[in-house]
Amino acid sequence: MFLKEYFGSIFSSIKSLLTGMKLTGYYFTHHNKIITEEYPDNRAALKMPERFRGEVIMPHDEKNEHQCTGCQSCELSCPNGSIKIITKQEIQPDGKKKKRIDTWVYHLDMCTMCGMCVEACPTTAILMGNEFEHSQYEKKYLKKVLNKPGSRLKDGVE
Amino acid sequence: MKTLLSYSFSSLATHMHNWLKNVITNDLLLTVTELVIIGVCLLVFLILLAFFLGYMERKVAAFMELRLGPNRVGPKGTLQIVADTVKLLFKEGFTPDAADKFLFNLAPGIIITTALLAVAPIAYAKGFQLWDINIGVLYISSVSSMAVIGILMAGWSSSNKYSLIGAMRCGAQIVSYELSIGLSLISIVVLTGSLSLNDIVESQANGWWIFKGHIPVLISFVIFVVASTAEINRAPFDLVEADQELTGGFNTEYAGMKFAMFLMAEYINLFVVSAVAATIFLGGWMPFHIGGLTGFNHIMDYIPSSIWFFSKTLFIIFIIMQFRWTFPRLRIDQLLNLEWKYLLPISMVNVLLVTLMAIMGWHF
């Protein structure tokens, strides 16, 4: 009885070990199943999903116009304080003074890519971009100004 | 019948000897010079071998794990291991403050020396053997068990608690598994009647022991492979290092060149045990023959003996690597149970069976 158990355990153990070796042996000989990618080499083919949240961007159209009214709801909704909007008073052609953005400061180093600013934006002036390679040698490069120099608010956006 | 490669090796050695004899007249100096030349050649060979095995292990692991493996340095990543070696060379070889500095620095040397000593009696090809000692099997089993001294030394002198536990595990593990290795080697010694590796290879001229010796020899082959995996501390028996438990075990505190020596010793040991297994069970450099098929046997004979030897060795190395990349690690008490409850009793009974077989002449 003891011997039967003893040898039975040996055989079942060897069987389970051989099952595992069969699997690794199978994958050793089937190189087409390889799942890893050679990352920087596949950059051309690498396409991030459209919704991927990599950074906050502010799209400008060909006339260098953005849609940000400077309402600061993104600044309020940001949990980390990574957005700072500096506004200025701009004199309109009709002589009225209006609040416009001066600089839209984005601290990428503090951003957690939660996307709440984009959710809060009433004019869809900002979006989440797909760029994810943000490494820089110095922290100061991570502080970005999103509105381009000389850009202005698109007409009709309030 | 002499194959090309083995012929050229022995004749090369003879030419060399004759040439040196003309240049150097002093007998002692001649011997020393020849030893130095052989030593340098051997070292270069072993370093290259360690490089190759390191590369092979990475690729084997990678393919089993659905990865590409090294692919950046050199074509197909072949120079990766060179890059790693260069990195290790330039790394600071620091010694911990609380360490026993003499022993700490001595330990890698001892480990690599024991690894190198075991290389001596291996027959690489027909007529190509560094040292045809008549007690080759005994020599190898005794030298390889000396590795425990180096590991204990490294673990104790590091003054690191993890290292100490690793070293203590090593003591228990290597001492236990020596027994099974010895017994499984004895079963072939019994069949051959000689301790010389050369004789053992010669005895397999008409068939390798693994085919001739029925199931008992197969069992001792399996036991030898398992026990020698444990002897050289490779997964699943790598409790001495046990990255996930002891963060590296005995070599936790080592870095740079000293660590590289441990790594090299590991690969040399891997080569040695595989070579011994190939020599003893798979016929060493003997070609594969099937009785009766003369034509087939002739074709087999034309394959150089060194190729036979290295392909058999590589096969066993591959098996041992596959163990490592397939199985999880054992626990220390299970490791000892495996030896004392399973491998040792089985190999003892097995030696009896083999002896009976040898006396009655039941083998082919």
Place this chain on the structure above:
Amino acid sequence: MLLGEEDHFNEEGEFVINIGPQHPSTHGVLRLKVWLDGETIKKVEPHLGYIHRSIEKMSESFSYRQFGYITSRMDYLSAHMNNQACALVVEKALQVEVPARAQVIRIILCELSRLSSHLLWFASAGLDLGGVTPFFYAFREREAINSIMEETCGARLTQNFMVPGGIITDLQPDFQKRIKEVLKQFKDNYHEYNEILIGNVIFQNRMKDVGVLTREDAIALGCTGPVARASGLSCDIRKHYPYDGYEKIQFDEVILTGGDSWARCEVRMAEMLQSVHIIEQLIDNIPEGDIVAKTKNVIKLPKGEFYQRVETARGELGVYIVSDGGSTPYRCKYRSPNFSNLMAIPHISKGHKIGDLIAIMATIDLIIPDIDR
């Protein structure tokens, strides 16, 4: 307290080692102080706080829309469930009805992340025991799940997809197709997990009769999730206190009575299949409609106290909000599953070997940021 302030041996001749804070198998910066007698563990004392970010304190300054996002960083493998708990507690306080479509999508994504979390457990359990290869097999499927998360939610781990009232955006068009592909891939490869690790005799011997947690101890220690269910304790929040429409779904609560590491493994392996089963029920029946219920721009909770629990991949996550009627929580407490499960380690690892401690840690499956919060 400095590391290594004790000598190698204390006065009783015990050997004291620190496992962590930097150790390969603590899965983070947990430090276990272990008193050893040879290889045998006499006592374990956890030391925490290496990744303490005071999420509870931070939540006190966040609005009710913001405070959920940071919980993705607690148990980062159950980010959806954590966000869901925060969304649910606000919904409970405001008595908002979540649209049916949002509920179903929530469940699908939660079960998907439970599946991916258990896959990561499988991967790291193999790794902890020295088998590196299972890691990659599990990550193959996990990668596919993460891609879906990336395509749908915009991030792989810290999704921040569930907001008070529903979900943040609608699904992407080929969501159902992608999920079906992943489920097929998972089911096709499920047998490999058994072949490479679960069925392996070494793995089974390492796991069986190791770290036995009895039912009584599981209750007393406050263990939840697969750890408690392996001890025979029925504690699935999805069954006992259903939320988001779990009451309408057919699934089994996996309960085993072994209580050892092996039972914990089996519970998780079975729960993977249950998650697949849940997703399969729902994937073709996602109702049309709104994805988010209307809530005010600035959410203010009524004065009072609210407690909401969800079943994350590791157990019961409770969110306790004390509101003083303002727009930020007055006090926010997360009853995290790992914090309670951690207590099981000192309790059950006594008398085992160091290797067993690693196996126990692997099967308790701790996420350290969730412990420290």
Place this chain on the structure above:
Amino acid sequence: MCEIHKLKMTNEELKNSFAQIFPAVTFDETGEFLTAFIPSEALLPVMKELRSKKELYFDYLFCLTCVDWKDHLMMVYFLNSKTHNHTIVVKAKITDTINPKIESVYDIWKTAELNEDEIFDLFGVNFLNHPNLRRIFLEDDWVGYPLRKNYVDEHMIEL
């Protein structure tokens, strides 16, 4: 399952049973769970009764926390019975905010050990008879108790 539901107590029954243990208790039923208020001195005997009494049998302490109400600290114990599946919240008021202390419930529920450590660390409540009271998250020499409302962080960076 049927048996569990049969034994599950309603809020009224729970109130009655609780009042038998500790008559001076006050209740609040506005929240999700029945909440019982007891003075902090009476905590330990009441809790022991809650745990051991057959028909109550609160064996599962699933959440243990503290709330700082500026003039007092409120310990909150969420209790559940795994046998009967009823839940109660016990609140104990600590009026002394300078040097708050309360009995540890470690003897009754083992899960309290780390939870009480956490509360000691972040609220500064001293737990009497706790086996190993220590700061688990913060450093041993940390000044102040961060989750108190009057805690001022000198290292805070204004954005």
